[in-house]
Amino acid sequence: MKALVKERAEAGLWLVDVPEPVPGPGEVLIRVLRTGICGTDLHIRKFDDWAQHTLKLPLIVGHEFSGEVVEVTPGVEDISVGDLVSGEGHLVCxxxxxxxxxxxxxxxxxxxxxxxxxxxxxxxxxxxxxxVWVHRTPVDPDVAAVFDPFGNAVHTALSFPLVGEDVLISGAGPIGLMAAAVATHVGARNVVITDVSPERLDLAAKLGVSLALNVGQTSIADGMRRLGMREGFDVGLEMSGNPQAMRDMIASMTHGGRIAMLGLPAEEFAIDWATVVTSMITIKGVYGREMYETWYNMSVLLEKGLDLSPVITDRFSYHDFDAAFDTAASGRTGKVILDWSGGARPERARHEPTKAEAAATIDTSGGT
Incomplete structure (x- = not known):
């Protein structure tokens, strides 16, 4: 089979032929339909310091995917050949x-x-x-492929009650955009998202946020005045890992405000702990997804009409992986998808849909 492999201890990925995997006891074999490119994959392709100290080569990369079950081993229950599935990429002991x-x-x-x-x-x-997460109701395979990062967004966004609250989100990358969609969907009052990328802020506006703020041009305080906010934000969702973004968020919180931090900083940095203490601010670190409560939340949000389609902006055949990775690394797009089912969308008409694809009623408005 074809696979994208980190073969050598240098920058790059290589599309090569490798043996098809054999499922072991209690495992499932899945034919991959779509994959999403994650920041982790960009680190691996670049082979930065983290990748050099983490990976054992050679390695097939990638953890965001949707696919069709083609084989289940004896003893596996509630998963059938032909099911459309996503995968929880954290395997626990x-x-x-x-x-x-x-x-x-x-x-x-x-x-x-x-x-x-x-x-x-x-x-x-x-x-x-x-x-293995089986999609029991129709889901576009593109959306199913981003359940891993969508789970990060949902885990972070639902860390604290949002109904009627004023929410500040720093970082309009794909996960920040999905968190903004969740916060708006579940009933937050004002949802403000910050970034310096005009393209990503335009995407945020399509998701119905109250304000998509370019902090390179306008301060958060000015944004609050535009919305008529008299006090600080109730909930902060830090998605950027940027030190200044975290400092600005702390300075913008109301007394008793709560911050969920998913963004992973590249190195240690200082914050104003005096404000954290005197304003009685709660800071919660978030990693991955709650297994499997977050997955239930994701499925229900989609069933109830949450539309993630604006977040998925670019689609490529896996043969064009270099162009796809360059696009994802540009910092100007939403989620980038690789199609493993027979080519990028302009060529899809030449291929019969899989059983899983045929079962998924695709509605670009977000319904099913």
């Missing part, structure tokens, strides 16, 4: 204290798909059945 207590997202022994074991940028991938 099941034996540590947190796993035994049902807090699997806090497992200290987590293994990452496409990081610590061969991933999903391939024609086929295997996963433990416990990590």
């Amino acid at each position: 099941g034996k540590c204290r947190n796993c035994m207590a049902g807090r699997r997202h806090l497992c200290r022994n987590t293994v990452g798909l496409g990081v610590h074991r061969d991933g999903a940028f391939a024609e086929y991938v295997t996963l433990p059945a416990s990590n």
Whole structure:
């Protein structure tokens, strides 16, 4: 089969032929239909310091995907050949204290798909059945492919109650955009998202935010005045990992405000802890998805009409992976999708849909 492999300890990825994986006990074999390019994949392609100290080569990369089940091993229940599925890319040990207590997202022994074991940028991938999420209602395979980052957005956004609250989101990358869509959908009063990319702020405006603010030109305080806000934000969602963005967020919170921080800084940085203390601000670190409460939340949000289609801006055949990665690295787009089912969309008419694709009623307005 074809797969995108990190073959050598240098920048780049290579599309090569590798053996098709064989599912082990309790695993499922999945034919990959779509994959999403993540920031982690960009780090791996660049082979930066993190990648150099984390990866064991060669490695098939990728962890965001949707696909069709083609084989289940004996003993696997509730998953059938032909099901459209996504995958939870964090494989946990099941034996540590947190796993035994049902807090699997806090497992200290987590293994990452496409990081610590061969991933999903391939024609086929295997996963433990416990990590396979079956889409029981019709979902566009493109949207199903981004359930991993969508889960990050939902986990972060729903860390604190949002109904009627004023929400500040720093970073209008794909996950920040999805978090903005969630906050708006569930009933936040004002949703303000900040960035310096005009293209991404334009995408945010399409998602119905109250204000998409270019902080290179306008301050958050000015934005609050435009919205008639007299006090600070109730909830902050930090998605950028940018030190100044975090400092500005802390300075913009109301007393008793709560911040969920998903953005991963490149290095340590200082913040105004005196304001955190005297304003009684809560800061919560967020990583991955709660298994599997977040997955239920995602599916229900889509069932109830949440539209993620504006977030997916670019689609490529996997043969054009270099162009796709360059687009994702530009910092000017939403989510970038690789099509593994027979070519990019202009050529799709030449191929019969898979069973899973045929079952998914695609509605670009967000309905099913």
